[in-house]
Amino acid sequence: VDAAAVLIYLMRSQRDAFGVTFFSDDIDFFAPAKSSLPHQRFVFSHLENLMLENFKENQKKKTALSAMINRSALLLKKRSLVILFSDFMAIENYEELNNAIKHLRYNKHEVVVFHINHDGLENQFNLRNKYYNVVDMETGEKMKLHPREIKEVYQRKRNEQLEQLNQLLIQHQVDLINVDIDRGFDEVLLQYLIKRKKIF
Numbered sequence: 311v312d313a314a315a316v317l318i319y320l321m322r323s324q325r326d327a328f329g330v331t332f333f334s335d336d337i338d339f340f341a342p343a344k345s346s347l348p349h350q351r352f353v354f355s356h357l358e359n360l361m362l363e364n365f366k367e368n369q370k371k372k373t374a375l376s377a378m379i380n381r382s383a384l385l386l387k388k389r390s391l392v393i394l395f396s397d398f399m400a401i402e403n404y405e406e407l408n409n410a411i412k413h414l415r416y417n418k419h420e421v422v423v424f425h426i427n428h429d430g431l432e433n434q435f436n437l438r439n440k441y442y443n444v445v446d447m448e449t450g451e452k453m454k455l456h457p458r459e460i461k462e463v464y465q466r467k468r469n470e471q472l473e474q475l476n477q478l479l480i481q482h483q484v485d486l487i488n489v490d491i492d493r494g495f496d497e498v499l500l501q502y503l504i505k506r507k508k509i510f
Contacts, residue, residue, distance in 0.1 A: 313424065313489070313498045314395065315357050320499065322350050331385070332360070333378035340385060372449065373400040379410035383417055392419045393502070397426050404474055411482045421484045424498060425475070429490040433468060435461050 314330065321328040322345060329343035330353050341353050375396060386392065392414055401407055414421050430436045437457040445452050479486045487501045 311357050311361055313426075313495050315354060316495050316499060317393065317502055318350060318353060320502065321345075322347070328353075329386075330356075331378075331382045333373070333382070335372050335374045335378075337378060337381060340382075342385070343387065343390070375400050376403065376406035376410040379407075380413050383410075383413045383419070386417070386419065389418045390420070392421045393424065394421065395424045395426055397432075398471070398475055401471070401475070404478060408478055408481075411478065411484060415482050415484070421482075422501065423479060423484055423486050424501075425486060425488045426491060427488065428492065429488075430492070433465075433472075435464055435468075 318328050318330070325345060327343040327345040328350075330339065330341045331337060332339040339356055341349070341356070373396075375398070379394070382392075411421070427433060435457060439458070441454055441456050443452065444455050476486060485501065487498070489498055
């Protein structure tokens with residue numbers, strides 16, 4: 311959310327129109343592309359509400375990533391710059407994701423994917439040597455796990471997933487930028503500026 315807000319501010323300062331779509335298993339919020347100050351304030355207000363909203367178990371939703379990319383593609387004007395933020399944890403079918411990305415590229419959109427992750431936890435699995443009560447943020451499912459019991463299998467599957475995602479995006483000439491949430495927004499801003507310069 312913070313990274314999206316920074317990009318919106320930067321886009322408007324450069325007189326670019328910007329729109330926002332948030333989705334889970336449905337489109338939760340959509341604002342079409344505009345460049346006005348009232349539009350920026352409207353979008354920022356919604357972003358602020360998202361940040362202030364407390365996590366509630368009865369509001370958990372799965373993320374239908376591929377389906378929502380397809381639906382979002384129908385809402386966009388041709389030749390847009392599409393910036394997708396996702397942790398890609400919810401991918402169940404890579405063929406569906408492949409078709410969704412293909413849909414964006416077929417409509418002549420330039421696409422930049424920011425893969426949001428916590429490298430130390432999600433990729434390196436650096437956890438203390440103790441049992442953890444783990445809660446799935448999308449389903450609410452709970453289980454008790456010890457890192458050493460699953461680390462090897464987890465890292466192997468995680469690396470396979472990352473490689474598959476990387477190859478899929480390369481195939482469609484989509485820029486992939488890995489963003490560690492512990493490292494701030496510098497990489498996000500830099501990659502956006504590079505992409506904008508190429509397009510305009």
